[in-house]
Amino acid sequence: MIVDQVTDLPRPPQRPASGHKGTFGRTMLIGGSRGMGGAISLSGMGALRSGAGLVYLVIPKGIADVVAGHSPSYLTIPLPEDDSGRISSITYADLKSQLKDKDSLGLGPGCGQSDHLKELFRNILLHEEKPIVVDADALNMLADMLDVLHEGPVPRVLTPHPGEFSRLANLPIKTIDKHRQQVAAEFADVYDVTLILKGEKTIVTDGHRMYVNPTGNSGMATGGTGDVLTGIISGLLAQGMLAFEAAQLGTYLHGLSGDLAAQELSQPGMISSDLPRYLGKAWQQFYALHDSGKG
Ligand SMILES: NC(=O)C1=CN([C@@H]2O[C@H](COP(=O)(O)OP(=O)(O)OC[C@H]3O[C@@H](n4cnc5c(N)ncnc54)[C@H](OP(=O)(O)O)[C@@H]3O)[C@@H](O)[C@H]2O)[C@@H](O)CC1
Numbered sequence: 001m002i003v004d005q006v007t008d009l010p011r012p013p014q015r016p017a018s019g020h021k022g023t024f025g026r027t028m029l030i031g032g033s034r035g036m037g038g039a040i041s042l043s044g045m046g047a048l049r050s051g052a053g054l055v056y057l058v059i060p061k062g063i064a065d066v067v068a069g070h071s072p073s074y075l076t077i078p079l080p081e082d083d084s085g086r087i088s089s090i091t092y093a094d095l096k097s098q099l100k101d102k103d104s105l106g107l108g109p110g111c112g113q114s115d116h117l118k119e120l121f122r123n124i125l126l127h128e129e130k131p132i133v134v135d136a137d138a139l140n141m142l143a144d145m146l147d148v149l150h151e152g153p154v155p156r157v158l159t160p161h162p163g164e165f166s167r168l169a170n171l172p173i174k175t176i177d178k179h180r181q182q183v184a185a186e187f188a189d190v191y192d193v194t195l196i197l198k199g200e201k202t203i204v205t206d207g208h209r210m211y212v213n214p215t216g217n218s219g220m221a222t223g224g225t226g227d228v229l230t231g232i233i234s235g236l237l238a239q240g241m242l243a244f245e246a247a248q249l250g251t252y253l254h255g256l257s258g259d260l261a262a263q264e265l266s267q268p269g270m271i272s273s274d275l276p277r278y279l280g281k282a283w284q285q286f287y288a289l290h291d292s293g294k295g
């Protein structure tokens with residue numbers, strides 16, 4: 001297997017002067033559960049500040065008001081829930097009309113795990129050809145049904161931290177930490193996905209290309225920062241970026257937001273909800289350095 005090291009960042013999505021919110025894509029994020037409404041709200045913030053035109057959050061009804069209260073900019077779709085406050089009852093067929101006009105999906109932040117969710121995500125991953133980001137509990141459920149990734153050349157971005165990757169690839173965390181690039185590239189190649197292996201110097205690979213992200217700091221080791229990344233990448237995918245490029249740019253901007261937050265707030269003093277707030281500054285710095293001020 002030959003893997004090219006990529007260092008250049010991709011072009012960001014174009015923002016035509018005549019663009020309207022439909023031009024910049026609709027992304028739908030499915031997650032949240034009782035006690036983890038924050039995760040899906042953070043993803044939604046990442047998606048909004050990535051430039052996506054419309055951000056839909058599909059959540060259990062028990063947390064709908066709290067999630068909607070995080071930002072008036074979300075559209076929320078409340079669904080029935082089970083006794084533990086996780087999305088339940090609704091089937092893939094029930095969701096189909098909602099999925100139809102969406103340009104990208106993000107599955108998992110804070111959703112918890114259940115047989116029902118597993119079946120729902122299984123059907124989405126099997127039948128939806130649009131780009132999908134898979135994170136958090138959706139990754140943990142995916143570990144038992146990796147066959148859904150063999151159903152065709154469709155854009156899938158997986159965003160595990162080493163603990164989640166250990167479950168997915170059935171490898172000890174020690175082996176993953178020691179051979180990060182090799183194990184990530186092998187997995188991405190076998191399952192035809194873009195894999196983001198998170199941590200210090202996050203790796204983005206599709207099995208043929210490898211990008212090692214230079215941004216980010218250990219101030220980002222705080223609950224919810226990965227949820228923000230999921231939203232950013234879903235939003236970039238909704239704007240038409242290809243999977244590897246969206247993963248690369250999303251990871252870079254996410255880490256840069258963390259660096260800018262740390263500069264002003266310190267590493268211990270920054271929290272995950274600061275990242276979306278610094279994403280605007282990260283975009284400005286990106287445009288200044290890489291894209292001649294178009295933003
Ligand atoms: N505000 C909210 O609503 C929030 C909600 N959240 C939601 O919580 C759900 C569970 O997600 P999760 O990631 O917290 O737990 P899990 O999948 O069990 O993984 C942890 C295991 O992996 C191991 N591990 C090894 N290396 C690691 C590494 N580099 N980074 C991280 N872990 C590493 C680790 O080892 P240890 O810490 O013991 O050393 C441990 O054994 C999920 O739905 C998520 O969206 C969170 O996003 C927080 C904010």
Ligand SMILES: Nc1ncnc2c1ncn2[C@@H]1O[C@H](COP(=O)(O)OP(=O)(O)O)[C@@H](O)[C@H]1O
Pocket residue numbers: 136161198199200201202215216217218219220221222223224225226227228229
């Ligand atoms: N030491 C570190 N250096 C750089 N980035 C880090 C470091 N620790 C964590 N991060 C970043 O923070 C994010 C954590 O994601 P994740 O573990 O999924 O958190 P959560 O599930 O709580 O949202 C990832 O993007 C990861 O790369």
Ligand SMILES: [Mg+2]
Pocket residue numbers: 135136161226227
């Ligand atoms: Mg996570």
